Amino acid sequence: xxxxxxxxxxxxxxxxxxxxxxxxxxxxxxxxxxxxxxxxxxxxxxxxxxxxxxxxxxxxxxxxxxxxxxxxxxx
Amino acid sequence: xxxxxxxxxxxxxxxxxxxxxxxxxxxxxxxxxxxxxxxxxxxxxxxxxxxxxxxxxxxxxxxxxxxxxxxxxxxxxxxxxxxxxxxxxxxxxxxxxxxxxxxxxxxxxxxxxxxxxxxxxxxxxxxxxxxxxxxxxxxxxxxxxxxxxxxxxxxxxxxxxxxxxxxxxxxxxxxxxxxxxxxxxxxxxxxxxxxxxxxxxxxxxxxxxxxxxxxxxxxxxxxxxxxxxxxxxxxxxxxxxxxxxxxxxxxxxxxxxxxxxxxxxxxxxxxxxxxxxxxxxxxxxxxxxxxxxxxxxxxxxxxxxxxxxxxxxxxxxxxxxxxxxxxxxxxxxxxxxxxxxxxxxxxxxxxxxxxxxxxxxxxxxxxxxxxxxxxxxxxxxxxxxxxxxxxxxxxxxxxxxxxxxxxxxxxxxxxxxxxxxxxxxxxxxxxxxxxxxxxxxxxxxxxxxxxxxxxxxxxxxxxxxxxxxxxxxxxxxxxxxxxxxxxxxxxxxxxxxxxxxxxxxxxxxxxxxxxxxxxxxxxxxxxxxxxxxxxxxxxxxxxxxxxxxxxxxxxxxxxxxxxxxxxxxxxxxxxxxxxxxxxxxxxxxxxxxxxxxxxxxxxxxxxxxxxxxxxxxxxxxxxxxxxxxxxxxxxxxxxxxxxxxxxxxxxxxxxxxxxxxxxxxxxxxxxxxxxxxxxxxxxxxxxxxxxxxxxxxxxxxxxxxxxxxx
Numbered sequence: 001x002x003x004x005x006x007x008x009x010x011x012x013x014x015x016x017x018x019x020x021x022x023x024x025x026x027x028x029x030x031x032x033x034x035x036x037x038x039x040x041x042x043x044x045x046x047x048x049x050x051x052x053x054x055x056x057x058x059x060x061x062x063x064x065x066x067x068x069x070x071x072x073x074x075x
Numbered sequence: 076x077x078x079x080x081x082x083x084x085x086x087x088x089x090x091x092x093x094x095x096x097x098x099x100x101x102x103x104x105x106x107x108x109x110x111x112x113x114x115x116x117x118x119x120x121x122x123x124x125x126x127x128x129x130x131x132x133x134x135x136x137x138x139x140x141x142x143x144x145x146x147x148x149x150x151x152x153x154x155x156x157x158x159x160x161x162x163x164x165x166x167x168x169x170x171x172x173x174x175x176x177x178x179x180x181x182x183x184x185x186x187x188x189x190x191x192x193x194x195x196x197x198x199x200x201x202x203x204x205x206x207x208x209x210x211x212x213x214x215x216x217x218x219x220x221x222x223x224x225x226x227x228x229x230x231x232x233x234x235x236x237x238x239x240x241x242x243x244x245x246x247x248x249x250x251x252x253x254x255x256x257x258x259x260x261x262x263x264x265x266x267x268x269x270x271x272x273x274x275x276x277x278x279x280x281x282x283x284x285x286x287x288x289x290x291x292x293x294x295x296x297x298x299x300x301x302x303x304x305x306x307x308x309x310x311x312x313x314x315x316x317x318x319x320x321x322x323x324x325x326x327x328x329x330x331x332x333x334x335x336x337x338x339x340x341x342x343x344x345x346x347x348x349x350x351x352x353x354x355x356x357x358x359x360x361x362x363x364x365x366x367x368x369x370x371x372x373x374x375x376x377x378x379x380x381x382x383x384x385x386x387x388x389x390x391x392x393x394x395x396x397x398x399x400x401x402x403x404x405x406x407x408x409x410x411x412x413x414x415x416x417x418x419x420x421x422x423x424x425x426x427x428x429x430x431x432x433x434x435x436x437x438x439x440x441x442x443x444x445x446x447x448x449x450x451x452x453x454x455x456x457x458x459x460x461x462x463x464x465x466x467x468x469x470x471x472x473x474x475x476x477x478x479x480x481x482x483x484x485x486x487x488x489x490x491x492x493x494x495x496x497x498x499x500x501x502x503x504x505x506x507x508x509x510x511x512x513x514x515x516x517x518x519x520x521x522x523x524x525x526x527x528x529x530x531x532x533x534x535x536x537x538x539x540x541x542x543x544x545x546x547x548x549x550x551x552x553x554x555x556x557x558x559x560x561x562x563x564x565x566x567x568x569x570x571x572x573x574x575x576x577x578x579x580x581x582x583x584x585x586x587x588x589x590x591x592x593x594x595x596x597x598x599x600x601x602x603x604x605x606x607x608x609x610x611x612x613x614x615x616x617x618x619x620x621x622x623x624x625x626x627x628x629x630x631x632x633x634x635x636x637x638x639x640x641x642x643x644x645x646x647x648x649x650x651x652x653x654x655x656x657x658x659x660x661x662x663x664x665x666x667x668x669x670x671x672x673x674x675x676x677x678x679x680x681x682x683x684x685x686x687x688x689x690x691x692x693x694x695x696x697x698x699x700x701x702x703x704x705x706x707x708x709x710x711x712x713x714x715x716x717x718x719x720x721x722x723x724x725x726x727x728x729x730x731x732x733x734x735x736x737x738x739x740x741x742x743x744x745x746x747x748x749x750x751x752x753x754x755x756x757x758x759x760x761x762x763x764x765x766x767x768x769x770x771x772x773x774x775x776x777x778x779x780x781x782x783x784x785x
Binding site: 018020022024025026027028029030031032033034035036037042043044045046047049050052056057058059060061062063065066 | 146147149177178180181184329331333334337338341364365368372374375377462465466467469470473479571573574575576577578579
């Protein structure tokens with residue numbers, strides 16, 4: 001299974017599953033990160049500690065730990 | 076205004092709750108609304124989390140409650156909790172849901188949740204001017220029909236649609252029909268219908284509509300459950316609900332009903348957006364924000380650029396801030412003399428001039444720095460750059476258990492701990508926020524500068540003093556980061572809090588909004604800090620002046636009278652001040668606590684200075700001045716105090732003293748703000764214990780190490 005963290009800058013992928021705990025899942029969903037949504041990786045902080053993704057028109061920053069919990073597939 | 080009329084038309088009071096996601100221009104909108112009909116509002120500032128604005132329109136009195144921005148109805152952050160609790164429990168008539176027209180799909184996610192409440196909602200499609208520029212055309216009328224809720228296009232910037240928004244609110248408030256059309260997928264609708272039918276069949280009495288009750292039950296809404304749980308129908312209802320939840324989860328291929336509902340809302344919103352939004356020009360080119368981000372959050376240049384901005388802010392804070400300081404200082408000196416001249420009673424004059432005016436003056440002195448710092452922070456916030464910095468620094472800060480967004484309070488801490496504690500609110504998570512609150516004190520605030528200047532001047536030549544100052548500040552910051560790591564491994568142990576943050580669009584800041592923010596914050600600083608400092612100054616004044624010892628005074632008065640030379644008179648006067656202080660309450664406290672501080676090499680005078688420093692760090696210098704018998708009229712530049720200190724205090728003790736000043740409790744006012752922000756008195760005692768033990772331990776080490784070297 002591919003994780004969001006594995007993606008490179010510029011990749012466009014589709015979310016297939018959120019492996020987060022309930023609290024974090026709610027948080028991700030409130031930002032629009034949910035099953036079936038397409039995201040694009042915009043930027044990576046040094047050593048991939050933090051990544052910036054784009055979903056619709058919103059840009060969101062995620063820590064590597066959180067990006068690991070999001071399963072994606074290529075489109 | 077209308078109150079003057081003898082017989083006013085019956086005016087109705089409408090209480091509006093203003094709700095929206097963060098970064099949708101809510102504050103701007105409330106500004107435009109209240110300004111269009113200027114009846115000055117009651118801005119209560121950051122203290123009470125929500126802001127109220129009052130204004131009149133025709134025959135209606137409006138109270139608009141501006142609630143903190145929230146992404147969803149969860150209680151993840153303080154802001155979200157405040158908003159949710161207000162919407163669920165308080166009394167209000169109507170909700171204005173502010174949405175960003177340029178990003179409708181995301182904003183409607185919150186709207187969908189609002190629509191399941193039993194309150195009327197008016198949707199303000201804000202930033203309609205920006206949407207137009209981006210080639211987005213929204214059919215507000217069609218949208219109103221689809222949702223069953225009034226939608227009005229507005230722009231807080233151009234003030235377009237503001238009047239229409241107000242009249243719509245009035246019309247909706249007065250109309251009796253109200254039918255929200257929030258449609259789910261067939262599977263969910265089926266289950267809702269079953270529950271509604273059951274409630275209808277049993278004539279369950281409720282204010283909320285059956286449909287909303289059904290939705291809330293399916294969404295596992297705690298409050299709705301609590302209400303129904305005590306009702307006899309619960310026994311029959313429960314199996315229906317379990318069955319319904321199973322069906323919905325099966326339909327969504329998920330074991331989480333909340334996730335399923337979020338998906339339901341999202342697909343409903345996608346439908347609405349597809350219907351009402353027309354994109355005239357299909358532009359897939361890079362937006363301005365993306366272009367700026369390419370530079371500002373660049374993996375290599377990003378951090379140097381940030382450091383440059385911070386350096387500039389500090390330079391401005393200290394360079395420009397220093398200009399009015401002399402004037403303010405001179406003013407309070409003059410003011411004290413002028414007032415003092417009119418008071419015949421010695422004690423009262425001393426209390427007012429040396430106690431209150433001097434104490435309050437010390438606080439007002441830092442207002443220019445604080446204004447500049449606040450402007451800088453408001454700019455960082457309103458342009459959207461702050462989120463970028465958090466993005467850049469999170470990797471580094473995370474290693475020490477801190478959060479990327481901790482940097483703002485920490486940086487503010489170099490100016491003054493009080494606004495720093497307040498700005499820690501930007502940290503969404505309680506644990507991150509508490510950890511940051513605990514280490515803000517390590518960032519040496521402006522009030523400690525005079526103490527450092529004094530000691531650096533006493534033991535080092537002028538060419539070294541600057542470097543020593545820089546070293547003190549840097550080592551304070553490093554100690555703070557290490558303390559964070561230690562706290563994270565012990566007291567704040569636990570899983571790391573997630574870092575999920577929106578990176579908002581870059582926006583040009585509105586001068587009016589910045590002015591407003593800075594003004595309210597500065598006024599709060601003056602009011603809060605001023606009252607505490609004034610109180611503390613009075614207390615210190617009292618402790619150092621009482622009990623009076625008339626015998627001693629008379630004895631010295633005679634000596635001074637009989638002395639011939641002017642210098643002798645001054646020496647005797649100083650001796651008197653010293654003896655008086657030694658037997659004052661403060662002196663007694665100092666003598667009493669001397670053994671505690673003896674291992675650090677402090678005499679009773681230094682011990683007293685540290686204790687008065689608990690009230691405010693500015694007081695340390697003036698206390699030392701008084702105690703080393705120079706009269707209270709000393710400042711950091713006073714050479715005779717510098718000499719007295721280098722003569723009377725051994726170098727190792729001085730190092731230990733600086734270490735304690737660096738680490739222990741900031742000041743009384745800051746402690747009060749800390750307690751409020753941390754959310755309980757117990758946290759104050761934790762902070763007291765933590766800083767005191769650390770300060771004592773490190774000072775002990777510093778004292779002994781220096782003694783060995785020197």
